Amino acid sequence: MGPTGRRGRPRSEAADARILDAALESLLDRGYDRFSVDEVAMQAGVAKTTLYRRWPTKDHLIVTVVARLQDSVPVEYTGDVRADLTHYLGEIVAGLHRMRQAGRPATSGDASAGLVAEVAAAAARHADVGAAVQAMFHRRNALVLTLLEHAREHGELHADVEPEVLFDQLAGALYYRLLVTGRPIDEAYVDRLVASTLRGASA
Amino acid sequence: MGPTGRRGRPRSEAADARILDAALESLLDRGYDRFSVDEVAMQAGVAKTTLYRRWPTKDHLIVTVVARLQDSVPVEYTGDVRADLTHYLGEIVAGLHRMRQAGRPATSGDASAGLVAEVAAAAARHADVGAAVQAMFHRRNALVLTLLEHAREHGELHADVEPEVLFDQLAGALYYRLLVTGRPIDEAYVDRLVASTLRGASA
Amino acid sequence: MGPTGRRGRPRSEAADARILDAALESLLDRGYDRFSVDEVAMQAGVAKTTLYRRWPTKDHLIVTVVARLQDSVPVEYTGDVRADLTHYLGEIVAGLHRMRQAGRPATSGDASAGLVAEVAAAAARHADVGAAVQAMFHRRNALVLTLLEHAREHGELHADVEPEVLFDQLAGALYYRLLVTGRPIDEAYVDRLVASTLRGASA
Amino acid sequence: MGPTGRRGRPRSEAADARILDAALESLLDRGYDRFSVDEVAMQAGVAKTTLYRRWPTKDHLIVTVVARLQDSVPVEYTGDVRADLTHYLGEIVAGLHRMRQAGRPATSGDASAGLVAEVAAAAARHADVGAAVQAMFHRRNALVLTLLEHAREHGELHADVEPEVLFDQLAGALYYRLLVTGRPIDEAYVDRLVASTLRGASA
DNA sequence: TTATAATCGAGACGGTACGTCGCGTCTTACC
DNA sequence: GGTAAGACGCGACGTACCGTCTCGATTATAA
Numbered sequence: 001m002g003p004t005g006r007r008g009r010p011r012s013e014a015a016d017a018r019i020l021d022a023a024l025e026s027l028l029d030r031g032y033d034r035f036s037v038d039e040v041a042m043q044a045g046v047a048k049t050t051l052y053r054r055w056p057t058k059d060h061l062i063v064t065v066v067a068r069l070q071d072s073v074p075v076e077y078t079g080d081v082r083a084d085l086t087h088y089l090g091e092i093v094a095g096l097h098r099m100r101q102a103g104r105p106a107t108s109g110d111a112s113a114g115l116v117a118e119v120a121a122a123a124a125r126h127a128d129v130g131a132a133v134q135a136m137f138h139r140r141n142a143l144v145l146t147l148l149e150h151a152r153e154h155g156e157l158h159a160d161v162e163p164e165v166l167f168d169q170l171a172g173a174l175y176y177r178l179l180v181t182g183r184p185i186d187e188a189y190v191d192r193l194v195a196s197t198l199r200g201a202s203a
Numbered sequence: 204m205g206p207t208g209r210r211g212r213p214r215s216e217a218a219d220a221r222i223l224d225a226a227l228e229s230l231l232d233r234g235y236d237r238f239s240v241d242e243v244a245m246q247a248g249v250a251k252t253t254l255y256r257r258w259p260t261k262d263h264l265i266v267t268v269v270a271r272l273q274d275s276v277p278v279e280y281t282g283d284v285r286a287d288l289t290h291y292l293g294e295i296v297a298g299l300h301r302m303r304q305a306g307r308p309a310t311s312g313d314a315s316a317g318l319v320a321e322v323a324a325a326a327a328r329h330a331d332v333g334a335a336v337q338a339m340f341h342r343r344n345a346l347v348l349t350l351l352e353h354a355r356e357h358g359e360l361h362a363d364v365e366p367e368v369l370f371d372q373l374a375g376a377l378y379y380r381l382l383v384t385g386r387p388i389d390e391a392y393v394d395r396l397v398a399s400t401l402r403g404a405s406a
Numbered sequence: 407m408g409p410t411g412r413r414g415r416p417r418s419e420a421a422d423a424r425i426l427d428a429a430l431e432s433l434l435d436r437g438y439d440r441f442s443v444d445e446v447a448m449q450a451g452v453a454k455t456t457l458y459r460r461w462p463t464k465d466h467l468i469v470t471v472v473a474r475l476q477d478s479v480p481v482e483y484t485g486d487v488r489a490d491l492t493h494y495l496g497e498i499v500a501g502l503h504r505m506r507q508a509g510r511p512a513t514s515g516d517a518s519a520g521l522v523a524e525v526a527a528a529a530a531r532h533a534d535v536g537a538a539v540q541a542m543f544h545r546r547n548a549l550v551l552t553l554l555e556h557a558r559e560h561g562e563l564h565a566d567v568e569p570e571v572l573f574d575q576l577a578g579a580l581y582y583r584l585l586v587t588g589r590p591i592d593e594a595y596v597d598r599l600v601a602s603t604l605r606g607a608s609a
Numbered sequence: 610m611g612p613t614g615r616r617g618r619p620r621s622e623a624a625d626a627r628i629l630d631a632a633l634e635s636l637l638d639r640g641y642d643r644f645s646v647d648e649v650a651m652q653a654g655v656a657k658t659t660l661y662r663r664w665p666t667k668d669h670l671i672v673t674v675v676a677r678l679q680d681s682v683p684v685e686y687t688g689d690v691r692a693d694l695t696h697y698l699g700e701i702v703a704g705l706h707r708m709r710q711a712g713r714p715a716t717s718g719d720a721s722a723g724l725v726a727e728v729a730a731a732a733a734r735h736a737d738v739g740a741a742v743q744a745m746f747h748r749r750n751a752l753v754l755t756l757l758e759h760a761r762e763h764g765e766l767h768a769d770v771e772p773e774v775l776f777d778q779l780a781g782a783l784y785y786r787l788l789v790t791g792r793p794i795d796e797a798y799v800d801r802l803v804a805s806t807l808r809g810a811s812a
Numbered sequence: 813t814t815a816t817a818a819t820c821g822a823g824a825c826g827g828t829a830c831g832t833c834g835c836g837t838c839t840t841a842c843c
Numbered sequence: 844g845g846t847a848a849g850a851c852g853c854g855a856c857g858t859a860c861c862g863t864c865t866c867g868a869t870t871a872t873a874a
Contacts, residue, residue: 008849009839015851033328036829047852052831114327117320120382124317125236134385158402165376165392165399171383172375173368179323180378181371182337189368196368199361200403211818212870218820239860250821255862414823415865421825439734442855453826458857520733523726526788530723531642540791564808571782571798571805577789578781579774585729586784587777588743595774602774605767606809617844618843624846645834656847661836 011054018044019051023065028099031111032062032118059122063129066119067136070095077143081151082198088144089170089190096178096185113178141167158200169197214256221247222254226268231302234314235265235321262325266332269322270339273298280346284354285401291347292373292393299381299388313388316381344370361403372400417460424450425457429471434505437517438468438524465528469535472525473542476501483549487557488604494550495576495596502584502591519584547573564606575603620662627653628660632674637708640720641671641727668731672738675728676745679704686752690760691807697753698779698799705787705794719794722787750776767809778806 022043026035037058041048055061072091077084099112123130148163173193177183225247229238240261244251258264275294280287302315326333351366376396380386428449432441443464447454461467478497483490505518529536554569579599583589631653635644646667650657664670684700686693708721732739757772766775782802786792 007841007847009851011850032324037831038829047854048831049833049853050851053850056831058830111327114324117323117327120320121235121317121324123382124314124320125234130385134383137383161402162395162399165395168376168379168384168396169372169400172377172379173371174375175383176371176375176378179326179382180337180340180374182333183367192365192368193371196365196403197372197400198403199364200399200401209818210816210872212820212872214819240862241860244821248821250819250823251862252822252864253820256819259862261861412823413821413867415825417824438730443857444855451826453828454857455827455859456825459824462857464856517733520730523729523733526726527641527723527730529788530720530726531640536791540789543789567808568801568805570792571801574782574785574790574802575778575806578783578785579777580781581789582777582781582784585732585788586742586746586780588739598771598774599777602771602809603778603806604809605770606805606807618846620845646836647834650847654847656845656849657836658838658848659846662845665836667835 012050015044015046015050016054019046019054019061020065020068023061024068027062027065027115032115035062037061057126057129059126059129063119063122063133066099066115067132069098070136070140072140075143077147081147081156082194084147085144085170085198086190086194089174089194090187092171092174093185093190096174110178110182113182116175117179141171166197170194215253218247218249218253219257222249222257222264223268223271226264227271230265230268230318235317238265240264260329260332262329262332266322266325266336269302269318270335272301273339273343275343278346280350284350284359285397287350288347288373288401289393289397292377292397293390295374295377296388296393299377313381313385316385319378320382344374369400373397418456421450421452421456422460425452425460425467426471426474429467430474433468433471433521438521441468443467463532463535465532465535469525469528469539472505472521473538475504476542476546478546481549483553487553487562488600490553491550491576491604492596492600495580495600496593498577498580499591499596502580516584516588519588522581523585547577572603576600621659624653624655624659625663628655628663628670629674629677631655632670633677636671636674636724641723644671646670666735666738668735668738672728672731672742675708675724676741678707679745679749684752686756690756690765691803693756694753694779694807695799695803698783698803699796701780701783702794702799705783719787719791722791725784726788750780775806779803 019040023035023040026040026043030036035058037051038048040061041051044051051061055064072095075087075091096110096112096116099115100110119133123133145163145167148157148161148166151157152159152161152163170193174185174190177185177189222243225243226238229243229246238261240251240254243264244254247254254264258267275298278290278294299313299315299319302318303313322336326336348366348370351360351364351369354360355362355364355366373396377388377393380388380392425446428446429441432446432449436442441464443457444454446467447457450457457467461470478501481493481497502516502518502522505521506516525539529539551569551573554563554567554572557563558565558567558569576599580591580596583591583595628649631649632644635649635652639648644667646657646660649670650660653660660670664673682700684696705719705721705725708724709719728742732742754772754776757766757770757775760766761768761770761772779802783794783799786794786798
């Protein structure tokens with residue numbers, strides 16, 4: 001047994017919680033750019049040092065907050081590929097909706113686009129943030145990719161279907177709409193998207 | 204011809220050019236975040252006033268610069284849907300590659316991701332930038348969408364194929380990889396992507 | 407004739423004045439340590455950058471302020487060495503008194519001691535501040551030294567009197583009391599000091 | 610004797626020593642401003658708690674350290690006023706020299722000036738430090754003042770010489786040079802200073 | 813030819829946030 | 844109770860960059 005006894009005063013978990021709460025609130029009603037670390041610390045009743053000891057950068061903090069927003073409840077898959085994919089994409093869309101109205105006062109366009117883009121930018125700015133973001137998505141999508149692989153092996157999808165590519169098409173379409181074309185992403189779109197993608201993939 | 208209606212000293216076109224050049228250079232070797240308007244103005248030998256008279260915001264300037272990078276040579280389409288799609292996606296990828304090495308020194312991941320994300324963020328920040336970006340993409344993609352529509356009408360694609368959705372799948376997959384998963388985007392991938400997408404769409 | 411025309415927006419002299427006023431006030435009623443650049447800028451209605459453009463450091467600013475406090479009205483010398491010295495030392499003491507009550511609330515001891523010590527410390531921290539302080543004292547004392555030299559040449563002081571050493575004894579005693587022993591410095595002391603110093607120097 | 614009245618673990622004297630050593634070293638090669646309590650504690654291999662239990666303030670610690678540097682070997686006085694004064698001033702100067710090169714890398718000026726000024730400032734900041742410093746100087750100078758008084762009583766100095774004022778002139782000149790004019794303080798200067806001061810004082 | 817007016821280079825300005833530093837206190841577990 | 848470790852609150856620092864402004868100096872059209 002190595003020396004288990006942690007030395008020194010332990011980090012306050014309460015502080016973590018208060019910071020994340022304050023950050024989330026600040027993020028949602030001020031948006032990424034007007035979000036201020038100083039303000040979050042104040043709102044959380046915490047010294048800035050306490051915050052920076054945990055997240056070395058505004059970017060790091062925000063990514064953590066957004067990741068929480070995106071975390072979806074784990075799901076039981078039914079085995080019906082179409083239904084499961086539709087359901088999963090629906091959850092992604094729901095996660096995006098959770099960051100609606102971040103900052104901008106009811107202007108046209110989807111406010112979550114800004115946040116998603118900023119997170120992607122943050123990921124590019126800091127290697128470690130990038131790694132964390134990729135890991136998060138990887139973890140999130142692992143189950144669906146397994147599902148697709150399984151379906152392929154059991155003949156529900158053509159043998160030459162590549163799960164990763166297939167999933168790129170699905171998730172990619174959502175993000176493309178959100179970030180680039182700005183066109184709406186609703187249930188109907190998800191259905192059409194899944195239909196279009198599975199048209200040739202289903203056995 | 205009578206009076207032009209313009210009085211006063213005309214704007215220097217040379218200034219426009221010098222600013223854009225300096226901005227491009229600065230953008231490529233410093234990246235978006237360390238890009239500074241002051242520095243660009245200095246490098247261009249131009250007063251900040253002169254710059255801000257043309258682009259009201261750092262974001263506006265950068266979007267202009269990036270748009271230039273992305274402009275591709277217009278193309279004659281052959282009518283072969285698979286080939287034309289593959290070719291067009293290739294051009295998109297080439298455009299992205301043109302922003303490689305922006306700022307970050309040979310870290311893992313694609314430097315262009317940062318720029319793309321920042322532009323998306325800028326689009327979300329300013330309504331007019333957003334409109335411009337969407338218009339740019341719309342213009343760029345119009346021909347391909349027309350091509351797809353034409354192919355559908357001529358029976359090369361199934362009647363129930365929706366060109367817009369199909370294209371979302373293709374372009375989306377590219378951006379998803381670039382911004383989210385960080386996985387490589389090469390010729391081989393484009394081929395597999397087009398194959399996967401067209402598998403069920405071709406008549 | 408070189409190009410006299412200054413380029414760019416000239417510095418606001420009003421800003422200088424407002425900053426120095428605010429700094430003086432802040433210094434006197436908060437003292438050196440609780441003096442805050444942020445607060446001064448706010449009180450002066452000036453951006454912090456505007457302040458830092460003029461004084462690169464809190465120390466630089468404070469030294470300027472203190473120097474102003476010490477500036478004495480130029481004096482006509484009578485030629486009576488004892489009287490002139492006494493008068494000049496009195497002015498030095500008056501300058502020190504002007505920084506009384508800086509910060510500390512009526513505790514024992516002379517508050518100006520703190521300020522003088524801090525200025526000396528600042529002079530040691532920054533070479534340029536040191537140079538400025540030395541220059542200030544040199545300028546201030548130049549006249550008296552000339553006076554002493556003149557008196558020596560005209561036989562009012564012994565031929566082997568060294569004005570600089572003599573003045574060190576006088577001014578030094580004042581600062582020594584202020585900074586080290588903390589004993590009071592009043593008119594009577596100045597008289598005794600001058601008497602003691604001139605006892606052997608007068609012809 | 611019964612119980613000491615002390616319970617629990619006794620304070621480690623080794624800790625005192627290690628702290629003072631580390632503090633001295635840190636002070637000499639980093640100077641007052643870049644001197645940090647955290648660093649000293651780390652260098653001494655001691656918890657900050659341990660340090661603060663002994664010295665309630667950075668200032669208190671530093672004053673202790675500097676006091677050690679200044680402590681001079683007690684001296685037998687010969688009765689020759691000029692020689693004894695010269696010798697004693699020489700010891701003061703030696704004490705000052707012992708704080709040379711504190712922090713600043715071979716810039717012009719005397720590094721010890723910074724330390725002396727900082728100690729004076731600390732004395733002004735904390736009443737107890739001030740008292741301690743004054744007591745220290747009082748103790749140090751007591752013998753010399755007695756010597757002067759004795760000399761006056763025995764007719765070696767004029768009857769109206771005030772020992773305290775005389776000593777202010779001597780010590781003051783040294784500190785004035787050190788802190789204000791920055792001019793060098795060497796053996797020759799001490800000789801000239803003593804000569805100038807005693808010129809009129811000797812019977 | 814001389815107003816008039818917009819542009820240009822230069823650089824100061826107000827504003828806002830950043831991330832860092834150091835002090836002195838507090839909270840652990842261990843001795 | 845002392846000690847090592849280290850988190851914490853507090854407060855200020857000096858920096859960076861944005862987008863606006865104020866200068867004096869140009870450079871065009873219009874009267």
